Amino acid sequence: MQKEFTIGQAAETSGVKVTTIRYYESVGLMPEPRRVESGRRVYGQASVDLLGFIRHARDLGFTVEAIRDLIDLQENPGTDCAKADELARHHLVETQKRIEQLRVLESELMRMIDGCAGGKVGSCEIVTSLFDHSKCLSDHKSKALKEQ
Amino acid sequence: MQKEFTIGQAAETSGVKVTTIRYYESVGLMPEPRRVESGRRVYGQASVDLLGFIRHARDLGFTVEAIRDLIDLQENPGTDCAKADELARHHLVETQKRIEQLRVLESELMRMIDGCAGGKVGSCEIVTSLFDHSKCLSDHKSKALKEQ
DNA sequence: CTTGCTTCTACAGTCGCTGTAGAAATTAGA
DNA sequence: TCTAATTTCTACAGCGACTGTAGAAGCAAG
Numbered sequence: 001m002q003k004e005f006t007i008g009q010a011a012e013t014s015g016v017k018v019t020t021i022r023y024y025e026s027v028g029l030m031p032e033p034r035r036v037e038s039g040r041r042v043y044g045q046a047s048v049d050l051l052g053f054i055r056h057a058r059d060l061g062f063t064v065e066a067i068r069d070l071i072d073l074q075e076n077p078g079t080d081c082a083k084a085d086e087l088a089r090h091h092l093v094e095t096q097k098r099i100e101q102l103r104v105l106e107s108e109l110m111r112m113i114d115g116c117a118g119g120k121v122g123s124c125e126i127v128t129s130l131f132d133h134s135k136c137l138s139d140h141k142s143k144a145l146k147e148q
Numbered sequence: 149m150q151k152e153f154t155i156g157q158a159a160e161t162s163g164v165k166v167t168t169i170r171y172y173e174s175v176g177l178m179p180e181p182r183r184v185e186s187g188r189r190v191y192g193q194a195s196v197d198l199l200g201f202i203r204h205a206r207d208l209g210f211t212v213e214a215i216r217d218l219i220d221l222q223e224n225p226g227t228d229c230a231k232a233d234e235l236a237r238h239h240l241v242e243t244q245k246r247i248e249q250l251r252v253l254e255s256e257l258m259r260m261i262d263g264c265a266g267g268k269v270g271s272c273e274i275v276t277s278l279f280d281h282s283k284c285l286s287d288h289k290s291k292a293l294k295e296q
Numbered sequence: 297c298t299t300g301c302t303t304c305t306a307c308a309g310t311c312g313c314t315g316t317a318g319a320a321a322t323t324a325g326a
Numbered sequence: 327t328c329t330a331a332t333t334t335c336t337a338c339a340g341c342g343a344c345t346g347t348a349g350a351a352g353c354a355a356g
Contacts (some may be wrong), residue, residue: 008302018302018303023343041304065342077268112236116232127222165313168312206312
C-alpha cells in the first residue's frame, strides 16, 4: 500500500515548505507530480524522500544547480562517482574559504567592539575604524572576499 | 584645491564599481552628487571616502540597512555609540553562528568525501549519505541553519 | 450549510547587485 | 579636425532561492 501525500503533508514530512516545493517543481528539481481530478498535487513516498534529499543538500549549502547534478547521479547508480566527488570537494573548498573569511571578519568585529569605550560616536572605534580601514585594508582583502 | 572625480574615477579609487555606485545612490546610501552641465556625476573626496566606508562595511558583511544606520551615526558624532555597539555585536553574533554552521557542514563534507571510495554512485557515500541523513539528521539541524 | 483551512495559479517582491540597450558626451589617436 | 573608442547616462530586466500576495476553488468538521 503506497502511501500518498497532499502537498501540505509532503511539506510537513520533508520539512520543505509548500511554496518551496512548488518552486522546486517550477525549476525542474522535482518532477511534475500526479494530480487528483480537482488539480491538486499528489506525492508518493519517493517524492517525499527526494524532498528530504534536496533539503539536506540545501542545508549543506549545495546550490540548486549542484543538486540537479546530484539527483542525476543518484538516478544512475551505475555511473562512477567522480562527479559527485568533484562536486563535494569543490563545495568543501568553498566552505573552507568562507569560514576563513568569516574568521577574519569575526576578529575585526571583536577588535572594533573592544575598542568601543561607550562614549560618543566621534571617538567610537566601531565607526572610525570603518573609515580608517576603508583606505588601507580594503584592497587585498576585498579581492578575496569578492569571491563570496 | 578640492579634487573632483568622475564616477569612473570614484569607482577606481574606492573599489566600488560604477554600476554599484549608482545603485547605492538609488537606494539612498549615497547622496545625489552634483552634476556637470551634460548631466554626468561629479564626486568630491568626501564621497570617495564614503564609498570606501561602505565598501569596507559590506566586506565585513553588514547589510545595506545596517550601513545606513552606521552612516547616520557617523554624521552625528555627538550621539553616543550604543547603537553602533549594538549593530556590531549583533553582527558578531550572526557571524559566529554562521561560522559554527559552516564548520558542521565542513566536517560532514569531509566525512562524505572520505567515504567515497571512487567506485560507482550506487555505493557512493556522497550520494547515499545525503539520502540517509535526509531522514534523521535534518530536523534539529535545519532549524539552526534556516536562521541563515 | 457554513466556516475555516488547504490548495490552486500567476505574479510581484526580497537582497545586493549585475547586465542590457540605446543614446549622448567625452577623450585619444591619426 | 575628424573619427573611433571609451565613458557615461537612463531605464529596465535578470540573478538565486525563495517568500508573499491576491483571488478563486476545493474540501473537512461542526
